[in-house]
Amino acid sequence: MLTLPMPVVATVIRLTRLRRYTTADRGRRALAAPKTSSAPPRSLTRRFDVSRSRDHGFDVYRVGAAAGPAVIYLHGGAYSSEIVSQHWDLIGHIAAETGRPVHVPIYGLAPAHHGLTALEFVQRVIADVGRCYLAGDSAGGGLALIAAQNTPGPVAGLTLMAPWLDLTMSNPGIDQVEPHDPWLRRAGLHPMAAAWAGDLPLTDPRLSPINGDLTGLPPTQILVGTRDITLPDCRLLRDRMPPEVPLTYHEQPGAIHVYPLLPVPEARAGRAAIVNHIRAAIG
Structure with a gap:
C-alpha cells in the first residue's frame, strides 16, 4: 500500500473531493455547474511566453516560443470540467524540460458541446501545428488517442495518462478496482458520458477509442495507477495493441487517478518518463 506524508495526504484528499464523482446525482450536479475561466495562472505566464489564439471557435494557448515540432496537451475533467492548475503545472514542466512549445486546445x-465537436477542433489544431506529440490525461487521454486514430500522419508520439477509453465503462474488471479508487465511481461518470456522446452510441470509436483502429499508431506511452478505475481498460488497450506499435506501459502500484499530476512521490518518476518519451519521439 502506498504511504504518503500527511501534508501530501491532505492535498490529495482535497483534490479528490473537488472532483469526486461518487453518485449519479453528484455527477449531474457537476455536469450542470457553471464553467469558470480556463486561462493559465500567473505562475505560468511569469515563467513562459504564453499566447492565445481562437482560429477555430475555441481558445488555444501556446506555452513557450521555440520553433519546430510541438506538444499538444489535452486536459482531463470527465469532458465536463475545465483545465485546472495541476494541468498547467505539468504543461509548464513539459515545456521547460523538453524545450518544445506546448499547445493547449x-x-x-459537456453538456453544451459534444465529442465530435472536440475531435474536429483538435484535428484542426493538429493541422495547424504539423508534426506534433499528443499527450493527455483521463478524458483528455481518451481524446488524444481518438485524435491519433483519426489524424495519423502528423502525430509522432502519444502519452496517455489513465485515459478514459470506453464511455460505457462496462469492463468487468472495473468491479474489482472501483472499491479501491478514492476518486471516481462509474455512477457519477455516466451522466458525463451520456452528455458527451449526444446522439451517438457510447460505443462509437470516435468517443470510446478502445473500439477504434489501433494499427498505425505512433510510439505510445500509457501510465496508470493500480487504484484507478481506468486500469482494466488500460490493460485491455495494452493487450490489444498491435505488435508493430512501439508501446511503453507502466502501472504504478498503489497510485490513484492521473498520479503524474498530483503532489505524490511517484509523480516525479512519471513526469520524467513522459519527458523522456517526448524527447525520443520529437527530439
Whole structure:
C-alpha cells in the first residue's frame, strides 16, 4: 500500500473531493455547474511566453516560443470540467524540460458541446501545428488517442495518462478496482458520458477509442495507477495493441487517478518518463 506524508495526504484528499464523482446525482450536479475561466495562472505566464489564439471557435494557448515540432496537451475533467492548475503545472514542466512549445486546445465541454465537436477542433489544431506529440490525461487521454486514430500522419508520439477509453465503462474488471479508487465511481461518470456522446452510441470509436483502429499508431506511452478505475481498460488497450506499435506501459502500484499530476512521490518518476518519451519521439 502506498504511504504518503500527511501534508501530501491532505492535498490529495482535497483534490479528490473537488472532483469526486461518487453518485449519479453528484455527477449531474457537476455536469450542470457553471464553467469558470480556463486561462493559465500567473505562475505560468511569469515563467513562459504564453499566447492565445481562437482560429477555430475555441481558445488555444501556446506555452513557450521555440520553433519546430510541438506538444499538444489535452486536459482531463470527465469532458465536463475545465483545465485546472495541476494541468498547467505539468504543461509548464513539459515545456521547460523538453524545450518544445506546448499547445493547449480548450475544447468545448459537456453538456453544451459534444465529442465530435472536440475531435474536429483538435484535428484542426493538429493541422495547424504539423508534426506534433499528443499527450493527455483521463478524458483528455481518451481524446488524444481518438485524435491519433483519426489524424495519423502528423502525430509522432502519444502519452496517455489513465485515459478514459470506453464511455460505457462496462469492463468487468472495473468491479474489482472501483472499491479501491478514492476518486471516481462509474455512477457519477455516466451522466458525463451520456452528455458527451449526444446522439451517438457510447460505443462509437470516435468517443470510446478502445473500439477504434489501433494499427498505425505512433510510439505510445500509457501510465496508470493500480487504484484507478481506468486500469482494466488500460490493460485491455495494452493487450490489444498491435505488435508493430512501439508501446511503453507502466502501472504504478498503489497510485490513484492521473498520479503524474498530483503532489505524490511517484509523480516525479512519471513526469520524467513522459519527458523522456517526448524527447525520443520529437527530439
